[in-house]
Amino acid sequence: MKEARFWALDNGKIQCELCARHCIITEGKTGVCGVRKNNKNKLFTMNYSMAAPINVDPIGKKPLFHFYPESFVLSLGTAGCNFKCDYCQNCDLSQSRIEDAPARKVTLKKIHSLAKKGKCRGIAWTYNEPTIWYEFVFDAARFLRKKGFFNVFVTNGYMEKEPFVELSSFIDAINVDIKAFNDEFYAKISRAHLKPVLATCRLAKELGVHIEISYLLVPPLNSHPLEIQKLSRWIKNTLGRETPLHFLRFFPAHRLTDVPATPREALVEAQQIAKMEGLINVYINNLSGSKYQDTYCPECKEMLVHREDFYTILNRVTDGKCPKCKAEVLMVASKK
Template sequence: MNKAPTLHPGRWWHALPDGRVQCDLCPRDCQLHEGQRGACFVRQMVDGQMQLTTYGRSSGFCIDPIEKKPLNHFYPGSSILSFGTAGCNLACRFCQNWDISKSKDMDRLMDSASPQAIANAAKRHGADAVAYTYNDPVIFAEYAIDTALACREQGIRNVAVTAGYIHRQAAREFFAVMDAANVDLKAFTESFYHKLCVGHLQPVLDTLTTIHHETDCWLEITTLLIPGQNDSPGEINELAAWVAKELGPDVPLHFSAFHPDWKMTELPPTPPATLTQARRIALDAGLHHVFTGNVHDPEGGTTFCPACKAALIVRDWYAIRRYELTAEGRCPHCQTAIAGRFGKMLGRDGQAFGPRRIPVRLSP
């Protein structure tokens, strides 16, 4: 039996003269007739207005290490309560969460939770933050913003894991309530975004500059390197040079390994050597903190002091093996300040959360 969607008034839209409404949330600018859904599938015209159909409903909750987002310079070793809904406003052929992001079955959203219930659950389970992830949180921005505000009232931080495909005005409001974000910069060519994501590159670059220059949200970037698609040394150099120039050398950049999935199962996994090479190119382009992901690479997972090159945070997958930053976030060897958000303790109890994954149910 199909459940009726949970409707909540949407923001960022306007009425058109012909009776349709236009969604102003993301660059797709979907123009909808009565009853029609946008490309993301979760924003719908109902009774002449824009409605969000997934408010208060989630595809599941889980407590993860912050490093899994990935965020390496945002309270390392802390824990985070992760959740998402369904749908997405991009159509990436290589999507690695396609069962959620491409779902049009609202019955997948089994966990019901109000913003206050999520904040309470994070507090109850000792999570340091809440992550809006799995599918892209910009498409359920109203739900995410309300939850973030409820979390802030209880001292819980907020993290967005997103592709950044959102208009600037909505981005300013959304990221204003986020404490950190990891943005997928999927490639550095318009052709990649057009052919493999059915989107455009420039709006994502606009989102990155908006976050970094117009909000207090800590920013890290991830690029999934796909063999033969976005992994050429030239493109990687252009990407890293843009980050260094437009955002500065201290924004962490993660290069992550692709594995065949969704509609791109014919390609091989990313060779570890490709990630190592990409990391070296980005460091040579002037970036201070470049990491590798989805592979076992202790050097690629380590935070080094950009001044004296000392290994300050040594990671093994999601486990922290050594942590040498001072309480003020400085290198103990040369006193250089390390960009990021750091505290006196790794986690709430003074210990790193580690590589655990703890499923959580918020409703019976």
């Protein structure tokens, strides 16, 4: 255990100020995430350096399509989460306590050597919600940045402003999972709220962190055309029309097993709506054998990046431009 940051003591109770839940935590108890504990009127992080699992992934799997597209990242997660999503695919990890999870202690040097061995360009903080092991992510991200690696953060967007601003010095890209564009879904399915998530997206943009958005489409709960329209308009007006939007296919999992997997037509319809609203880079990610993962020139419509199963097979973006019509293309670290 290590003393945590971002909390206040009031009347013998601790209020955690790391995420928008603002848990009040009494002696001996943990917050909603299950990994921040009040021990004798101090807040401790119980999962500092306790990682599970650790894998090498193509960056497209995070998903990040417009950031070092050919690169591989060392992905790390831990136990616990500040959300309680009914459909969580990683519930064995996200809803478990640190003592029950298959987590093992990992040093910064070990992460560095694994990343080098895996020929990774960066580190991805992912799988569960990385906010909840903030202190370790902060220390590791700072260390690994100094060693020449980038850091990407795959998040539900619930971190508070002050910790996010501090961490953003070492975070190069984020993927924010917007779970729905209606608060009823957030309350019912994830036991959370939409507003703080949108605030984090806005803040990331203001801070100059590369941002992409994921949206797990769960018909009929968050797939109404008007909802997709509102989501797309918000992204265009707040984050910019070039901001990548990834629609993901839902598969029954955890407590949400009475809703069928997302039909192909629903994903295609959502993609069409988002494009009609003016978004340029809209993808359907986990539809096998689909052409919906490719990037096209916003002007001449030339195919620029071809992907298969999250791997970049071909990248024709040169100096951030389309090689045919020279239009500017959003692509961080495209080849020279």
